[in-house]
Amino acid sequence: MTSDVRPYDAIVVGSGFGGVMAAYPLVMAGQRVLMIERGEWVERRLENWDPVNAHELSRHFSRESTYWVKDARWARTTGSFHCVGGPSVYYGGVALRMRERDFDPGSEILGDSHAAWPFGYAELAPYYDRAEWLLGVAGDDRDDPTAPPRDCAYPQAPTPLTPPSQRVADAARSLGLHPFPLPLAINYREASGRAACTRCATCDGFACAIGAKNDLATNVIPRLMEAGLEVRANTVAVQLTVSGRLIQAVCCVDRSTGAVSHLNASRVILAAGTLATPHLLLASGLDRYSPASDSVGRYLMRHCNLLTMGAFRDRTNPSRLFHKQVAIHDFYFGAQDVDPRLGKLGAIQQITPPGPGYVRRIFPRPIGALLAAGVPYILALMSIAEDEPRAGNRVTIDHGQRDRFGLPLLKIHHRYTRRDVAASRALVSKSKGILRAAGAWATAVHDLRSFSHAVGTVRMGLDEATSPLDETGRFRGLDNLFVADGSSLPTSAGVNPSLTIAANALRIGSLLVGQPLARARVSLPLHAPSAPVHVP
Numbered sequence: 009m010t011s012d013v014r015p016y017d018a019i020v021v022g023s024g025f026g027g028v029m030a031a032y033p034l035v036m037a038g039q040r041v042l043m044i045e046r047g048e049w050v051e052r053r054l055e056n057w058d059p060v061n062a063h064e065l066s067r068h069f070s071r072e073s074t075y076w077v078k079d080a081r082w083a084r085t086t087g088s089f090h091c092v093g094g095p096s097v098y099y100g101g102v103a104l105r106m107r108e109r110d111f112d113p114g115s116e117i118l119g120d121s122h123a124a125w126p127f128g129y130a131e132l133a134p135y136y137d138r139a140e141w142l143l144g145v146a147g148d149d150r151d152d153p154t155a156p157p158r159d160c161a162y163p164q165a166p167t168p169l170t171p172p173s174q175r176v177a178d179a180a181r182s183l184g185l186h187p188f189p190l191p192l193a194i195n196y197r198e199a200s201g202r203a204a205c206t207r208c209a210t211c212d213g214f215a216c217a218i219g220a221k222n223d224l225a226t227n228v229i230p231r232l233m234e235a236g237l238e239v240r241a242n243t244v245a246v247q248l249t250v251s252g253r254l255i256q257a258v259c260c261v262d263r264s265t266g267a268v269s270h271l272n273a274s275r276v277i278l279a280a281g282t283l284a285t286p287h288l289l290l291a292s293g294l295d296r297y298s299p300a301s302d303s304v305g306r307y308l309m310r311h312c313n314l315l316t317m318g319a320f321r322d323r324t325n326p327s328r329l330f331h332k333q334v335a336i337h338d339f340y341f342g343a344q345d346v347d348p349r350l351g352k353l354g355a356i357q358q359i360t361p362p363g364p365g366y367v368r369r370i371f372p373r374p375i376g377a378l379l380a381a382g383v384p385y386i387l388a389l390m391s392i393a394e395d396e397p398r399a400g401n402r403v404t405i406d407h408g409q410r411d412r413f414g415l416p417l418l419k420i421h422h423r424y425t426r427r428d429v430a431a432s433r434a435l436v437s438k439s440k441g442i443l444r445a446a447g448a449w450a451t452a453v454h455d456l457r458s459f460s461h462a463v464g465t466v467r468m469g470l471d472e473a474t475s476p477l478d479e480t481g482r483f484r485g486l487d488n489l490f491v492a493d494g495s496s497l498p499t500s501a502g503v504n505p506s507l508t509i510a511a512n513a514l515r516i517g518s519l520l521v522g523q524p525l526a527r528a529r530v531s532l533p534l535h536a537p538s539a540p541v542h543v544p
Contacts, residue, residue, distance in 0.1 A: 016042045016273035018520075019258050021245045021288070024094025025506050026279030026493030028224045028232070029139065029513035030481075030520075035237045037521040042271065044243040046263060047090030050097050050225060056210075056217040059365030063213040066098065073411045075283060077420045079457065088283065088459070091215075092241050093225030095281075095460065096506070100212030100332050101192040101221055102357070103145045104503040105136050105511075108156045109341065109352075113394065113499055116351025116427065121307060121397040123498040126470050126479035129156055134525035135511035135518070140191075143510070144222045147191025154337045166333070167196050170207060172325045172387055173333035176358050179446035185338045190357060192333075193222040207330045212360050244413045248276065248292040253487045261413045275520065278483075279493040279513065282308070282462040283403060286495060287418045289466065289483075290405045297485035300476045308401040309464040309500040311354070312393040312424050312432040313456040316439035317361065318448030323384045331387075334358040339438055340502055346434045353431045354393040354502030356439055361388045387443060390456070391435035394502040395428040397464055420459075463505050466495040481516040492516045 017039035020027045027043060034041050050068060055061060063069070064087070071087035089095045108129040118124075137160045140147075146164035149155040166189035169177060180187040194211070198204040205220040219226045233239060242263040249256045249270075257270040278285045286305040289295060295304035325331060336356040342348060364380035371379055401422045409417035440451045466483075469475025476484055477496055483489040492513040494505055501508070518524050 016040050016271070018042070018275045018277055019044065019271055019273040020277045020279060021258065022094065022279035022281060022284070022493060023092050023224065023229065023239065024096060024279060024281060024493065025224065025509040026513045027094070027277065028228050029142070029510045030277050030279060030490070030492035030517040031232060031237060032142070032228070032514060033517035033521050033523060035232045035235050037523070038236075039521070040236065042238045042240060042273065044240045044245060044258070044260060044271070045092050046242070046244040047092060048241050049092045050215045052215070052217055052219050054217050056215045057208065059363055059369060061214065062210070063098070063362070065369060066215070068097070068215075073413070073415055073418075075418050075420055077422070080423045081457075086459075088281070091225070092239065093223050093229060096223040097215045097225055098213055099223070099460070099506065100359075101194050102332075102504040103140060103143060103147070103191045103193045103507040104335075105156055106501040106503060106508050107154050107340065110499070110501040113501070114351050116349065117394060117396055117499065119396055119398070121399065122469070122471050122474045123307065123397045123467065124469050124471065125498050126468055132508070132511050132515060133157070133159065135514040136507065138514055138525065139507055139510040142228055143193040144195055144227060145191050145193050146196055148189055149191070151186050151188040152335070152337055153186050154340045162191060164196055166192070167205070167207065169333050170325075170329040170331050171327070172329070172331040173358060175324070175446050176334050176387060176389070176442065180334070180336055180442050182445050183441060185336055185442070187334050187336050190333055190335045195220045195222055195227075205330075209325070209328045209330055209360060209363065211330055212332055213362070245280070245288055246291070246413050246415055248288065248294060248489070250294070250297065250486065253485070255486060255489050275488045275490065277490045277492050277516075279491070282465050282494040283418060283420065283459060285491060285493055286403050286465040287405065287415065290403075291416055294483070294486070294489070298476050299472045299484055300474055303467070303474050304476050305404060305465050306399045306402040307397040307464045307467055308403060308420070308422055308462060309395050309397055310422065310459055311461040311500055311502075312395045312428040313461070314391045314432050314436050315359065315388055315454040315456055316391065316436050316443065317386050317388045317452050317454065318443030318446065319382070319450045319452070320385050320387065320448055324387045325384070330360065332358055332360045336442070339435060343434065343438070347430070350427055350431050350434065352394055352502060353435055354391065356435055356442070357390050357392065359388050359390040361386050387446065387448070389439040389442060391432050391439055392461070392502055392504070393428060393432035393435055394500050396425050397467075397499060398425065403465055461500070461505055463494040463497040463500050466491050467498045468496050469498055480519050481512075490516060490520070
């Protein structure tokens, strides 16, 4: 066992959106920051585009610390992505802001959960601005009927729609809807040594082989390392030790050698993810220090996502181009022909169906070959319905089963409410109409049960009895422990959570260095630049 007594100002656990963005203000303020990540760096090579390296088939999707999952359908085990940059390396790049009304979603969503945002959209707006610029988001929200106000344009204009995306957009407009380009963290310009996106169909679920996706490992972490950030990969945090009201040390295990070390810092920022952060807190027994001890691990949310697929008589994308480009928010806050008691519904987004090669590998023969043959004739839309924060949706630990690092087994318990399912089904009905208008002769629905949009297990709030974190992200009961990932979000909204996680983490980091942003203080252009911009 070794002890690291070097005077770090902060240790950040996790290198995803929460960890990287919380570290950004600290590093830029000259603080000494150590970031630990249990995964390794992802090599950028052409093999990344092979179906065998996509989604859960990737070697960076790890089952070495298996999660046990019990939901309404069955009990099963699953794993998670572990790599420098976190899931951003494999995500589809969507970077949407929460809507203004999302910060107070109403009783239909909140029920008796006591969930409440300790601040509103206006406070987070300047951090959204900065996050979009750090991520190089390409977008244009002028046609988004629910777009929140912004002080700065997107740093890039969106790339033109590919034919399958144009087909969906035209069909939506023919129904009187207002499709708009999904804002995407993808680089479309060759500059500063960066490759431009080739608009290939291997983006969502793949690590970009040429580094054109603006994931954190490509676009942000290298800047921070140049400024002094220390990244320690293949390092598993297994316990946080306490002295008085302070985290005394972060106990880690080297993933390769098994060596144990204890790391010390003035502050610890947990950003391991919505599942891994409460896992570490519970494994360390830190819930007992919180006045909201019973809420640590509770209120797990994972968007009620359904995939609606339309079957066409012609090949929908013969050129195999990227086509996760269109969003439709006309039903975000409800629809005239939908029960108003459901409240907010959510978003519809175009999504790229899995490629034939991937389908062949995940289904047994001959089913895989049969389904793969039909993939070229499909267009797909995803319904993203906001789900209710419920105390019964939670994670717990089983001390009787441990992984090779000594961490107890994490158990996930989750069920959607009737309202959640009804809202998602209402969006599916609208999606079917759009696909039929585009020429689909048949439609089918597939249930998406991943944890890619999971939030809420260590939430912020003003109620000390039910919210483990205060409005600054500090863990109540301990003075130097902060949480800055998706677990901190009180509600899920109806959009992909990554940009909100990034913005809130920037906010937490800025507060820690005493440099909070105000809308008038954000010195970013009002018009998109012609070349990539570095935001200090």
